[in-house]
Amino acid sequence: MFDAQNCRRLTHRAAASHGLCLAAVAGAAVAIATVVTNGFAAPADRPLVVAVASVPDPTIMSLKEKYRRPAAIPFPKDNPYTATKVDLGKKLFFDTRLSAANVLSCASCHNPAYSWGDGQPRGIGHGMKPLGRRSPSIVNAAYGEIFMWDGRAASLEEQALGPIKTDVEMNLPIDQLIERLKGIPEYGPLFQAAFPREGIAPGAIAKAIATYERTVVSGRAPFDAWINGDEKAISDSAKNGFALFNTKARCTACHSGWNFTDDSFHDIGLRDEDIGRGKFLPDVPKMQHAFKTPGLREVARRGPYMHDGSVPTLKAVVDLYDQGGVDRPSRSEDIKPLKLTDQEKMDLVSFLNTLTSDMGPTTIPILPR
């Protein structure tokens, strides 16, 4: 049904489930369900090839439009892009000398080989001790509104120095960092080129790292090719999964837009003592156990999942949402048992897998000496 140009097929299972969603969803999602259910009322467990008229469907087109990639990376007015900043920022990002023990860099927890996370349930900090939460990927951080799982950093610039000086992470006080960088001769000209008025200073370090991080953007995934009209780019199962994602599974209540996040905070019902955003908003009941919605780009290679790394696979993620999590006052109103069938769960996972691109290798910079 999602191929308006060519005749494609959709299973009765998906058609039936979309029909069930008619009363529960709004806007474009309803439009999908309406389209999909036209004339389909067959048994729910038997696949059927459905012929679709070759007429462009404006509702599908408008829904796809919500997921179209932006044309450019946004850079803030007070820290605009320059090539010299990116060059310096990349070197700082990969430099282990930004940690007290000279063994951890930003890339230790945000490793390009793991889609810019670390592949571990929890980050590993100073002295090889585990941290409290999973290392989030920095992919598409340029598009973020607020940073860290609990939103305690208002900008990438503010975030950049945090892990360096935090004792359980890289454990290097900023004044010591400045002295250390000043003692590395080849850093001087790089700072001079990027920040001629500031030189080697905390603000310059933060701006350089933030600028480099903004250049780490997810690649074009099969989903993007489908959005752009290539109907063969993703499977029919994935197309069904996309429909479910927008309707019965209610994923777009939080994972909205091209980067699949609303940049807001929700308690999804994970059984965990960590109160997340609630630490900063103690009088807001819904913010207890609430964490920032992560984007889903490159998600197939970003496991394990959730702020505590407690969910090992995408299949397990879908199972968790299907069950609805812990019922408590802070749990989001959007989280409730979904009653997904096994096929629907598989379709959702198929769809999620289409969000991962071939980002290709990242070159490691030669560091200043």
Next chain:
Amino acid sequence: MKAIIAALAAGCICGGVLAAFAAEQTVTQKGKAFSQTAMTIKKGDTLVFQNDDDVVHNVMSSVPGSEFNLGAQQPGSKVSQAFSKSGEISVICAIHPRMKLTLTVVD
């Protein structure tokens, strides 16, 4: 004693004059967005934030020197904040950070 009374009276008069000049403006929150993305007010003015959404909001700013946090704001309610310091203040909803209002407070 007379001097104290005179001073108190003068204070009341001045306060009344200042209050007369302090303005109040309303910003609504609907569709997880502020009704304005940028606005300019005078020092001493008050902003009333009205929640016309069906979800809880939490208006706040973490700009050094102008920090405030109006706490959980239920749908249909109003909260207000006076601004006594000039400068540019970035106001957000702490729950929905895409809600942004750049406030310029002038002397």
